[in-house]
Amino acid sequence: MSSPRGGDKEGGRDGERQIHVLAVDDSSVDRAVIAKLLRSSKYRVTAVDSAKKALELLGTEPNVNMIITDYSMPEMTGYELLKRVKESPTLREIPVVIMSSENDPDKINRCLEEGAEDFLLKPVRPSDVSRLCGRMRS
Template identity: 30%
Template sequence: MKALVIDDSRVMRRIVTGILRGVGFDTVEAGDGKEALERLTEHPDVALCCIDWNMPVMTGFEFVVEARKRQEWRDITLMMVTTEGEQGQIVRALAAGAHEYVIKPFTPEIIVDKLELLGLVGARA
């Protein structure tokens, strides 16, 4: 399974990529929402996008809105992974089509738990 990690912080992309690879994902990275849309075109087998809210060029929220407009991307699971923890933003992201919302800082276990709830990885023993 392939995941697209979208964050303007290279360090954060590496952290999330490491967690995802640890549970069997192949990963692709993007530094902003616009680049992420290009990556989705290049890698149509993406099953999961982990998205930061605050990025230059195109925010994570704008990415979610744009991705949900495209029929071919409607099956991709979208998970916000961001510092934005205000209730209104969480509601907006979920209403726009995000499946899950993780607030930074997080532990690897939180990401894996969310992936289990989404059915993207098997439950841990």
């Protein structure tokens, strides 16, 4: 059975909605790695290179199930993005996962206290992505 025109080609079985993850990282290499890991777990991924672009996309794309963002980015950090998402009545239910190459307990605790769903240390591994499965909201 073919899916109706305009249906999600990557969605799998008819009627099955694919989980959409917004990946935010200013590093093209890290962005490609996280996108590949998420896609290999059958997620639909939109990758952007800044928190400002992420906020713009969230304003036009209501069907994001999770945001995974780098902590350290120019202009707006992942922590600032987390705060903006959690302060928004329309976005606050979207789980936000922060990634960083720095294992800084103060930074990790600050993100978790602000409402981050999880904090992943880079390099992100397939086991990290598997752990996120149960945290997604559809």
